[in-house]
Amino acid sequence: MHGQAAVAGIGESTYHERGRSPHSEFQLACIAIRRAVEDAGLELTDIDGFVSYLDQRNSPNRLARALGLRELRWTGTPWGGGGNSMAAAIQAADAAVSSGQARHVVVFRALAQGQFGRYGQAGGGYGGPGGSRMGGVFAFNGTYAILSPAHQCALHTARFMHDHAISQEALCEISLACYANAQRNPRALRYGKPLTRETYHASRWIVTPFHLYDCCPENDGAAAAVVTSSERARDLRHRPVAIIAATQGIGPPFGVFSQATLGSSHYRQVAKHLWDATGLGPKDIDVAQFYENFTGPVLMALCEMGFTSPDGVEEFVSNGALIGPDARFPFNTSGGNIAEAYIHGFEMINESVRQVRGDSTCQVENVEHALVVAGPGYAPGSAVVFGSPR
Amino acid sequence: MTRVLGDQWALPALDDLNRAFFTAGVLTLQRCLSCSHLQHPPEEVCESCQSFELGSFASAGRGRIESVAVVHHPIHPALAGNTPYAIVLVSVDDAPGILIAGNVRGTEPEAIEIGAEVRVVFESANDPDEGVALLIPQWELSK
Numbered sequence: 001m002h003g004q005a006a007v008a009g010i011g012e013s014t015y016h017e018r019g020r021s022p023h024s025e026f027q028l029a030c031i032a033i034r035r036a037v038e039d040a041g042l043e044l045t046d047i048d049g050f051v052s053y054l055d056q057r058n059s060p061n062r063l064a065r066a067l068g069l070r071e072l073r074w075t076g077t078p079w080g081g082g083g084n085s086m087a088a089a090i091q092a093a094d095a096a097v098s099s100g101q102a103r104h105v106v107v108f109r110a111l112a113q114g115q116f117g118r119y120g121q122a123g124g125g126y127g128g129p130g131g132s133r134m135g136g137v138f139a140f141n142g143t144y145a146i147l148s149p150a151h152q153c154a155l156h157t158a159r160f161m162h163d164h165a166i167s168q169e170a171l172c173e174i175s176l177a178c179y180a181n182a183q184r185n186p187r188a189l190r191y192g193k194p195l196t197r198e199t200y201h202a203s204r205w206i207v208t209p210f211h212l213y214d215c216c217p218e219n220d221g222a223a224a225a226v227v228t229s230s231e232r233a234r235d236l237r238h239r240p241v242a243i244i245a246a247t248q249g250i251g252p253p254f255g256v257f258s259q260a261t262l263g264s265s266h267y268r269q270v271a272k273h274l275w276d277a278t279g280l281g282p283k284d285i286d287v288a289q290f291y292e293n294f295t296g297p298v299l300m301a302l303c304e305m306g307f308t309s310p311d312g313v314e315e316f317v318s319n320g321a322l323i324g325p326d327a328r329f330p331f332n333t334s335g336g337n338i339a340e341a342y343i344h345g346f347e348m349i350n351e352s353v354r355q356v357r358g359d360s361t362c363q364v365e366n367v368e369h370a371l372v373v374a375g376p377g378y379a380p381g382s383a384v385v386f387g388s389p390r
Numbered sequence: 391m392t393r394v395l396g397d398q399w400a401l402p403a404l405d406d407l408n409r410a411f412f413t414a415g416v417l418t419l420q421r422c423l424s425c426s427h428l429q430h431p432p433e434e435v436c437e438s439c440q441s442f443e444l445g446s447f448a449s450a451g452r453g454r455i456e457s458v459a460v461v462h463h464p465i466h467p468a469l470a471g472n473t474p475y476a477i478v479l480v481s482v483d484d485a486p487g488i489l490i491a492g493n494v495r496g497t498e499p500e501a502i503e504i505g506a507e508v509r510v511v512f513e514s515a516n517d518p519d520e521g522v523a524l525l526i527p528q529w530e531l532s533k
Contacts, residue, residue: 133403133519139412140431141491143402143526145395146477147465154459155479162457162504205462207477255431257479257489262456 009040015341019114029110041237049074049105083375157296182335265376297376451510
């Protein structure tokens with residue numbers, strides 16, 4: 001904790017539209033891991049741990065065998081069915097390395113939604129009478145065709161917008177910023193495909209208040225980062241990027257839908273623990289990546305993390321405030337889930353490492369602290385601050 | 391009363407925790423027999439006193455819309471003929487703090503607003519496994 005561990009290397013596969021990857025999901029994982037290890041200046045035989053999240057299918061044993069590891073000392077994955085645990089995966093690697101229980105832990109995310117099912121179609125596969133049924137606790141939502149993360153996030157966003165008189169333009173600004181920043185990033189799937197306000201508003205509704213462009217696409221690809229001690233990282237290829245702190249959290253009420261947390265992204269606990277652990281606050285953050293499976297929850301997360309207030313958030317995101325390296329609030333500088341690639345937010349981990357190193361395609365000047373806020377709506381949420389080793 | 395999502399849409403699979411909610415014909419929530427705490431969705435343990443002795447509470451089924459969204463994209467082929475449809479979260483007057491998910495009958499989806507007063511109604515279906523009548527709670531705007 002507190003900068004004892006650092007990211008020494010990052011890597012990713014080429015990103016693909018859903019179903020277009022020439023490689024299997026497992027091969028994509030191997031590509032990203034190999035590149036991250038090479039970027040660090042390490043050998044695959046140096047790796048002794050794997051951490052992932054979101055019910056990762058590619059197991060540590062299978063990876064260790066395929067990649068020729070010498071031994072495996074640490075494996076783990078945070079619970080949770082969404083991108084909420086993306087930064088919690090960094091936290092798990094930080095804990096392993098800082099406590100000396102592993103030396104070089106790879107954190108990664110790989111997905112091939114062409115090869116396997118679609119994450120966005122949560123609970124999919126039921127078929128009506130004669131087919132499968134809405135079972136267990138899912139019956140209380142699925143019977144009413146409240147099925148996907150889009151539906152859940154829409155209900156939270158609709159109440160937030162209602163309570164604070166937030167217009168559709170605020171959501172539009174999040175999408176426009178992601179697309180604009182992706183125009184600088186050749187890795188991005190939306191590179192060369194800018195979005196206009198007119199196209200946004202003309203696009204079809206998925207579920208109100210989300211137009212098509214409020215929803216991230218579904219993609220195939222993999223991304224990985226190597227976590228080691230800040231001390232060891234100093235002797236490696238790149239300037240180390242310290243994990244200042246990563247935290248996860250949720251407080252009562254714990255359910256997905258309750259009156260006390262309706263219109264929330266569930267990030268109040270994460271914010272409290274992150275700022276306590278880092279000794280930092282919103283004013284110390286030079287660049288931020290916010291997980292946008294959908295645009296609306298970003299507005300709530302910006303408020304709950306302490307950057308603005310519900311009554312000020314629309315102004316906070318408007319008039320180009322999020323666009324480019326000189327933005328008033330440098331945000332999703334690689335294009336994020338919406339416009340770089342939906343690798344369940346791991347592309348944001350790699351982008352933050354690039355920002356601290358100084359080699360982003362949308363490089364903010366003099367980055368001391370880079371923040372990543374993971375997926376909203378599902379609990380527990382998580383966040384991480386990267387910076388220079390102290 | 392036929393289903394607002396169409397009779398092809400998936401039915402709940404009944405179990406000991408959800409059977410009362412989907413068959414009673416009154417809005418049935420879970421109440422702890424030890425401490426009287428109300429909770430929804432039902433659970434095997436009371437979230438207030440951790441008792442395993444849980445009974446039921448018959449709500450009058452009157453409340454208000456706490457949030458609403460209109461689904462236009464059919465996420466499953468069985469919904470294709472029934473979009474757009476409204477999804478809502480409802481609070482009921484006699485169980486503060488609890489939200490109940492549902493759809494709204496008898497009103498155009500776009501006309502449903504946060505704060506609108508609603509009352510429970512029940513849609514009928516036959517459970518293909520147990521052969522019992524399902525009475526699925528839904529909502530209508532109060533006149």
